[in-house]
Amino acid sequence: MMKRFNYLFILLIFLLSSCASNKVQEKETLKSALDGKFYIGAALNADQIEGKDEAGLRVLKEQFNSIVAENCMKSVNIHPEEGKFDFTLPDKFVELGEANNMFIIGHTLIWHSQLAEWFCVDEQGNNVTPEVLKERMKNHIHTIVSRYKGRIKGWDVVNEAILDNGEWRQSKFYEILGEEFMELAFQYAHEADPDAELYYNDYNEWHAGKREAIVKMIQSFKEKGIRMDAIGMQGHIGMEYPSLEEYEASILAFSNAGVKVMITELDLSALPTPDRNVGAAVEASFEYKKEINPYPDGLPEEVSKKWNDRMASFFQLFLKHQDKVKRVTMWGVADGDSWKNDWPVKGRTDYPLLFDRNHQPKEVVQTIKNLALRN
Ligand code: G3I
Numbered sequence: 163m164m165k166r167f168n169y170l171f172i173l174l175i176f177l178l179s180s181c182a183s184n185k186v187q188e189k190e191t192l193k194s195a196l197d198g199k200f201y202i203g204a205a206l207n208a209d210q211i212e213g214k215d216e217a218g219l220r221v222l223k224e225q226f227n228s229i230v231a232e233n234c235m236k237s238v239n240i241h242p243e244e245g246k247f248d249f250t251l252p253d254k255f256v257e258l259g260e261a262n263n264m265f266i267i268g269h270t271l272i273w274h275s276q277l278a279e280w281f282c283v284d285e286q287g288n289n290v291t292p293e294v295l296k297e298r299m300k301n302h303i304h305t306i307v308s309r310y311k312g313r314i315k316g317w318d319v320v321n322e323a324i325l326d327n328g329e330w331r332q333s334k335f336y337e338i339l340g341e342e343f344m345e346l347a348f349q350y351a352h353e354a355d356p357d358a359e360l361y362y363n364d365y366n367e368w369h370a371g372k373r374e375a376i377v378k379m380i381q382s383f384k385e386k387g388i389r390m391d392a393i394g395m396q397g398h399i400g401m402e403y404p405s406l407e408e409y410e411a412s413i414l415a416f417s418n419a420g421v422k423v424m425i426t427e428l429d430l431s432a433l434p435t436p437d438r439n440v441g442a443a444v445e446a447s448f449e450y451k452k453e454i455n456p457y458p459d460g461l462p463e464e465v466s467k468k469w470n471d472r473m474a475s476f477f478q479l480f481l482k483h484q485d486k487v488k489r490v491t492m493w494g495v496a497d498g499d500s501w502k503n504d505w506p507v508k509g510r511t512d513y514p515l516l517f518d519r520n521h522q523p524k525e526v527v528q529t530i531k532n533l534a535l536r537n
Contacts, residue, residue, distance in 0.1 A: 203228030363394030
């Protein structure tokens, strides 16, 4: 009888304490649970930067401690004509981050896509000389980076310069300057703000060819004494790709080569992909068909569970490597904001982020907090 009483007493204590610990975890936010492990960030669109998206901003301020500009710092927007800069949104973006004590990331200085038309050509549309392009890159980078010196803490200096097979992308920058453009971009950024962290940011880095090329680039930067702090691993992932092992292999390879890893642009599409090798190439576009937009009114329970489990397994991986991974940035705050709703097929309804269209946390948010508090 006494033994049974003891058993019930222990069970009661266990239930009460696990209830109390769940309550504590519910009170945690993503940023408080992940504190001391890595920053948790989100990309901001114009409505958020301008304060129009109140629900999105509420979630951002409550849950995230890092921000990156989704579009407003791309050359087409920030430097649309030679010598004519538009800092309206970028200034507000930086003020928002500072007012909320966030780790602010600038995105992106040199990118072949969303490239201002004038940048690499003369008035006749012919490629400019290497000297002219160097001067233009230097002026572009110096002007932007020095404006936010000490305030923007890390820059995506070059974006998406390497193809999945490890070859150089035939961008205008490469065509005119060859490989040197990459080093020059990092040098110019370092001159403008010697304390800023500098990153190379790309998608599909789990492809072996791209992984190896990036490792070689890190080694060459180290030999030449050029600053590069981290590799940004864009996380535009799907339900079937990549495998956790492929993704982990790249985290390890970059870290072993001597840089930190930032998980950037994370979103997990719940929709069928028309081509799993498409990566995040902005120019990709496939025709809309009803069958590739299967969940216009919400995710079925079973798919939602799979989605939550897969997102949780990626966060588990990031927590496993918290000594290497210094930031995880979601590519948007809530599902309705995501570029995935219109890419690579226009007009679909996707569910790629941690907060749903009503700005409610998905199940995985609680799972991430639990994992963070345990790991
Ligand atoms: O702001 C204009 C608006 O005035 C106009 O009416 C409308 C008409 O199409 O276009 C609006 O601009 C769009 C912009 O997003 C803002 O919504 C552009 O057309 C559209 O191309 C642009 O897409 C962005 C894309 O990069 C290209 O810059 C996505 O939002 C953005 O999520 C995506 O982000 C990239 C990363 O920077 C680099 N890695 C890949 C990632 C996904 O492609």
